[in-house]
Amino acid sequence: MSSMKSSSDFFPCPHCTVSFTDLDFLEKHVKWVHQKQYLAELSKCLSSHTLSLIPKHPCTVCSSTFSSKVHLRVHMREVHPSAPPRRLHPCPTCARSFQYLKNLKNHCQRWHNMSVVTQGGHLSCADCGKNFKATWGQGPHSCHGPDAAQSEDQPICLDTGVQCPECGKKLRTPQSLEDHMRTHTGDRPFVCRHCGRRFVERSGWRQHMKIHTGEKEHKCPVCGKAFLRSHHLKCHLTTHSGKKEYSCSVCGKEFGFKSSLDLHVKTHSSERPYQCLKCGKSFNTQRNLRIHTKLHTHEKAHQCGDCGLKMGDLGALKIHLRTHTGERPYHCTVCGNRFIRLAHLRNHQRTHTGERPYKCTECDKSFTQSGDLVKHKRIHSGEKPFECPECHRCYTSSGDLGKHRRSHTNLRPYTCQECGKSFRLSGHLKTHMLTHTGEKPYSCPNCLRRFARSHHLSGHVAKCR
Structure with missing residues (x-):
């Protein structure tokens, strides 16, 4: 992407002959490659509070422009909440889109087995040369086949997501499908090096690792107590505010969250919908079933550092x-x-x-x-x-x-x-400990004599009548 193009598809650098397909890329380029020019221009503009170092971020719906992409996002969320999402590089086969062209190319090669190349800031078929600039979600491409003659105005496929072949569940991305399939295969590739516990997803593994490192990033602004998860902090904050808007219609107990109330209501119901496949025992919550199943698998991933007891x-x-x-x-x-x-x-x-x-x-x-x-x-x-x-x-x-x-x-x-x-x-x-404190908590109801142990009292009462 050399030479300064006037096309709206490209954004030229004001300091060199390089052009970019996106304003964000140009902004990073100016800040890092032309740092001296950027800082010199910045010092001139600070007094007038107007920055014109790079093209502004325009709204794709109205004519407004913004100095940063953060302000543009806020504008889109508040002013145009129903506007279609900005898609930089859409996939010609499925409903995904990517910020970087290279990621789109890797996606097409890995998930759709397409032979593709990048030309002029767009993706093209390496065999027949068809440009996928205006195509999105139109299904498999075959060179010189029926789809080669398709109109560029053909409606976009709105059937987003990838379907699981085992249970039919729809996942948003192929990567999500790959993670989901582990629930069927039982594969847990992410292992904790401290306790050996295994996880299906990397996010669950990362969250678990904070237990060992002691990292508690969610801090209460009132008392300073720190928590591992944001949900735990939200629950804790109700102890300061006293705000508990959800109450049980059976016993009147109040809760700060509807999810907590829903769990509590099940304790009043005789319904136990979660059944163990091993022994047939039923439970009122999924969490209780999950804890119970560990008795059959003998999975005890958490060990006490003092006495060695595993749980x-x-x-x-x-x-x-x-x-x-x-x-x-x-x-x-x-x-x-x-x-x-x-x-x-x-x-x-x-x-x-x-x-x-x-x-x-x-x-x-x-x-x-x-x-x-x-x-x-x-x-x-x-x-x-x-x-x-x-x-x-x-x-x-x-x-x-x-x-x-x-x-x-x-x-x-x-x-x-x-x-x-x-x-x-x-x-x-x-x-x-009673031998050290001298305490004798058990007293005879007949003669008021006191004993340190309950069985001593039992033997005495049998005689003292």
């Missing part, structure tokens, strides 16, 4: 880490007890209210937690679904199995900060 869910790992850091963010306003999980606080509050909403249909026994009811029912059924791979002992709950497995590894993750003694279970550490 399939990142959220579960974050909560587990509180057992090492001692963080207990949820506290009871009645007695002041603090808890690691919000669910534990809610269950604890029932000890003050006396509420036991979960009843066994076999023996009418009631429980404060739904999980306790599920485990209790296994007493009636005799089911022990959790088997130890070492000694094949079976347990009614995964928690009991996890505690048992530490007897094989001799893992003692809970250490006393006072004397350094280690324990397999957090409950054992809590009981041990």
Whole structure:
């Protein structure tokens, strides 16, 4: 593209004989190649606030011109919201377009197996020489075939997107189709070098890597707390504004986002549309199903750096880490007890209210937690679904199995900060701490004698009558 052309298809450089097919390319060229002239002209123009170093950015709909492409974009969005998108280099076969001619050429060669060359700022067929300047989305080109005689005024194909041959879903670009096909093939090419977790898309891998680097780019302007995702920041901001415009029609609970309300409403419904293909168990949300399926695949990508415990869910790992850091963010306003999980606080509050909403249909026994009811029912059924791979002992709950497995590894993750003694279970550490504090929380209802351990109290009450 040499020589200064007066055609509207080309934009000549005011300082040399090079021309460009786009104003953006010319702007970059002037700033980098003719930097001295650019800066000299800039200093002259600053006083009058008029810059005429390069041609302005004209609006393709009206006669307005703008000094930058950013201002042009704002104008197009606000003044001409329904205007057709600007297409620099449209593909003659499909509905895609590209900013750079080279990218269009690579696209045609890779996805449409076309033999093409670039001539005069446009794409042409390398075999018959047909120019694709005015053609867009008109389907396959065959040299000297029926499409060679097509009129340039032929209507443009509006059937955008590429269809998946497996499920029929339409994707916007061939690259999106390539990424989507991995959901059918199971291919996960992007691997985390820290924990080995694999991802279908590069974007998901990049987002995951921020967990290891500690990068939290979304900062709260009120309290300064940082978040990994923008959605988490938006949710957090409702704690400052108090704005919760979505309320549940069943229980009256309020939410800041409709998506949060939609998830909550499912807890009231008995409908469980998401079913596990392995065991047939049903769930009310897709997230709960996804977490459950990891039990079958044994996928545990997240590992605790303190005790080595592996987990399939990142959220579960974050909560587990509180057992090492001692963080207990949820506290009871009645007695002041603090808890690691919000669910534990809610269950604890029932000890003050006396509420036991979960009843066994076999023996009418009631429980404060739904999980306790599920485990209790296994007493009636005799089911022990959790088997130890070492000694094949079976347990009614995964928690009991996890505690048992530490007897094989001799893992003692809970250490006393006072004397350094280690324990397999957090409950054992809590009981041990009473020997340092001298606290005796269990009192006899008959003689008011106090004990440090509950089983000591049970043995005493049997005798003290």
